[in-house]
Amino acid sequence: MPKKTIIGLAEEVKIFLPGTKKFIRRKAKIDTGARTTAIDISVAKKLGLYTVYTQFKKLFPKLELTKHNFQKVRETIRTTITPKLRKQIPGLYDIRVIPATNGISVRPYVKLHLHLRNRHIDTIASLVDRKILIYPVLVGKKDLAGFLIDPTKSDYEEA
Amino acid sequence: MGKVLGMNARNLVFIHPYNSGQAVKTANNKLATKEKLFAAGLPSAKLFGVIKNRKELFNFDWSSLPSSFVLKPNFGLGGGGIVILYGKDKQGHWISTGENVYDIADLQRHTSNILDGNFSLSNIPDIAYCEERLRLAEVFKNVSYQGVPDIRILVFNSVPVMAMLRLPTKQSDGKANLHLGGIGVGVDLVNGTTTFATAKQLGQISLHPDFNTPLSNIKIPDWDNILRISIEAAKAVGLGYAGVDIVLDKQYGPMILEVNAHPGLEIQNANRITLRDRLDRVAGLTITSATKGLSVCKQLFAKQDGESDLLNPVLGIYEPVTVQGKNAIAMPVRALIDTGLTSTTITKDTAIKLGFTEALAAIQTLQLPASVAVDRAQAAEDNFRTKILALQSDWVDVAAVRSEGQYLIRPKLPLAFDLGGRRLTSTVAVALDNKLSHPMVIGRRDLAGFLINPNRNKK
Numbered sequence: 335m336p337k338k339t340i341i342g343l344a345e346e347v348k349i350f351l352p353g354t355k356k357f358i359r360r361k362a363k364i365d366t367g368a369r370t371t372a373i374d375i376s377v378a379k380k381l382g383l384y385t386v387y388t389q390f391k392k393l394f395p396k397l398e399l400t401k402h403n404f405q406k407v408r409e410t411i412r413t414t415i416t417p418k419l420r421k422q423i424p425g426l427y428d429i430r431v432i433p434a435t436n437g438i439s440v441r442p443y444v445k446l447h448l449h450l451r452n453r454h455i456d457t458i459a460s461l462v463d464r465k466i467l468i469y470p471v472l473v474g475k476k477d478l479a480g481f482l483i484d485p486t487k488s489d490y491e492e493a
Numbered sequence: 494m495g496k497v498l499g500m501n502a503r504n505l506v507f508i509h510p511y512n513s514g515q516a517v518k519t520a521n522n523k524l525a526t527k528e529k530l531f532a533a534g535l536p537s538a539k540l541f542g543v544i545k546n547r548k549e550l551f552n553f554d555w556s557s558l559p560s561s562f563v564l565k566p567n568f569g570l571g572g573g574g575i576v577i578l579y580g581k582d583k584q585g586h587w588i589s590t591g592e593n594v595y596d597i598a599d600l601q602r603h604t605s606n607i608l609d610g611n612f613s614l615s616n617i618p619d620i621a622y623c624e625e626r627l628r629l630a631e632v633f634k635n636v637s638y639q640g641v642p643d644i645r646i647l648v649f650n651s652v653p654v655m656a657m658l659r660l661p662t663k664q665s666d667g668k669a670n671l672h673l674g675g676i677g678v679g680v681d682l683v684n685g686t687t688t689f690a691t692a693k694q695l696g697q698i699s700l701h702p703d704f705n706t707p708l709s710n711i712k713i714p715d716w717d718n719i720l721r722i723s724i725e726a727a728k729a730v731g732l733g734y735a736g737v738d739i740v741l742d743k744q745y746g747p748m749i750l751e752v753n754a755h756p757g758l759e760i761q762n763a764n765r766i767t768l769r770d771r772l773d774r775v776a777g778l779t780i781t782s783a784t785k786g787l788s789v790c791k792q793l794f795a796k797q798d799g800e801s802d803l804l805n806p807v808l809g810i811y812e813p814v815t816v817q818g819k820n821a822i823a824m825p826v827r828a829l830i831d832t833g834l835t836s837t838t839i840t841k842d843t844a845i846k847l848g849f850t851e852a853l854a855a856i857q858t859l860q861l862p863a864s865v866a867v868d869r870a871q872a873a874e875d876n877f878r879t880k881i882l883a884l885q886s887d888w889v890d891v892a893a894v895r896s897e898g899q900y901l902i903r904p905k906l907p908l909a910f911d912l913g914g915r916r917l918t919s920t921v922a923v924a925l926d927n928k929l930s931h932p933m934v935i936g937r938r939d940l941a942g943f944l945i946n947p948n949r950n951k952k
Contacts, residue, residue, distance in 0.1 A: 475947040483946075
């Protein structure tokens with residue numbers, strides 16, 4: 335069994351600029367309640383992915399999303415809107431409908447290469463506008479395989 | 494992580510060189526073992542009678558036995574053929590596990606089966622014997638189904654190298670054997686406290702399947718004495734590599750049940766520690782006394798710095814939790830482990846099921862907003878805290894929870910729940926709008942002392 339790395343609730347990650355060996359360092363929140371990783375638009379700017387966010391906001395059609403139609407809308411997005419926007423917006427990888435506590439949101443996803451402790455992680459991340467920025471990066475459980483989380487290990491700053 | 498000890502290495506590197514043929518023969522023969530133990534002044538259950546053949550069976554005076562005893566095959570293995578009799582009913586019949594009742598004819602029939610070798614190693618004709626029944630120690634009351642648990646100490650070269658508590662369950666029919674469905678619980682050698690638990694089919698568990706009681710952090714009394722006895726028992730039988738089974742009797746304290754020459758390897762799973770390294774470290778040592786063996790054990794297997802957190806229970810992303818509600822309601826729920834959330838939260842529906850109807854009715858009278866803007870959050874939180882404390886005695890606090898650039902105000906009540914083998918008491922937020930992905934989500938405030946493995950029990 336390979337040794338698992340023990341990490342805390344807050345960790346520094348390196349995020350690589352797409353297709354390069356250059357990276358930026360950011361504080362990340364380790365969030366087992368999130369499925370995928372998310373980065374704030376401020377980070378996206380540094381990575382040269384900000385236009386993905388702005389273009390997405392501009393080109394994504396206004397849709398009425400409710401609890402009842404969201405499965406159907408999700409299907410429409412998957413089959414028609416996503417392929418179209420992927421052609422129009424370089425760097426856009428996927429569009430996903432996320433049911434959150436406070437309503438349903440639609441988020442653009444980009445490919446991302448991360449480095450957390452001793453592991454390189456090739457993944458996708460959503461671009462979000464996280465207004466209060468203690469943690470501009472949020473690492474979701476999908477990218478936490480091979481780690482053990484010790485909630486007492488690091489100093490976690492509460493918002 | 495070290496090397497797991499497999500069966501071949503166990504046999505070739507440890508059992509064959511360290512266990513002589515004579516010693517193995519003694520260990521397999523429970524009566525011969527008993528004799529050696531008694532000769533060495535070691536504690537073992539009192540012998541009431543031995544039945545060697547049919548003639549002795551025919552002449553055996555069952556009425557001379559006390560109302561409670563155990564009937565065993567001498568060459569039995571894996572707990573097969575053992576009948577435990579707890580006492581007599583009004584008709585003078587013996588009561589056994591699972592409401593089975595035995596009269597003298599039943600006991601004769603069973604003894605006859607034993608003599609025929611139906612429960613012995615390779616079905617050779619066997620001897621039956623009756624011994625005193627050992628009774629459940631208080632400390633294991635909440636984690637044992639019917640029978641008594643035993644403590645397996647693996648002793649190598651007069652040094653205890655690993656220990657495991659084996660607990661009887663409903664599935665194992667009150668027997669402590671792991672292959673029958675008993676639970677194996679790892680024990681920290683240094684302080685005799687239980688760590689992790691494993692059971693056949695169930696895998697890694699934290700609660701007893703029959704009682705939902707935590708299995709970790711049970712402190713086994715008289716621990717150093719148990720270790721010392723195990724060293725001496727291995728020595729008395731002449732085994733260099735031995736699995737010594739000890740029962741902690743309510744009255745007598747540690748009693749040796751048997752000594753195994755081929756102890757199983759599951760002890761590694763129960764402890765989540767591999768054996769090979771430990772055995773290699775002990776192999777070359779000269780141990781002259783049980784005291785020396787005990788002190789070497791404690792020095793070698795004391796927790797190293799930084800290793801301590803590995804003894805924390807490991808949680809997956811979803812965990813079974815038993816929540817203690819009002820009026821002794823104990824409700825099992827599947828909870829999400831969410832390091833992104835501060836306070837543990839339950840839905841309104843969960844709160845209703847837990848019996849907090851009065852508290853929920855009271856909160857209807859307050860106009861709690863669904864959410865508030867960031868700049869108003871602190872003021873709103875303070876305002877509602879004052880109101881809620883005066884409202885109804887169950888409510889003790891409020892939480893302001895960040896969500897999508899706004900704050901949700903959630904009232905909090907005190908709640909006890911069992912997670913990962915531990916009882917936690919916390920103040921838990923209630924999502925009054927029921928907007929929560931699971932009936933219960935455990936937040937990071939209640940996750941200290943656990944490790945979270947995001948890769949475990951994903952779905």
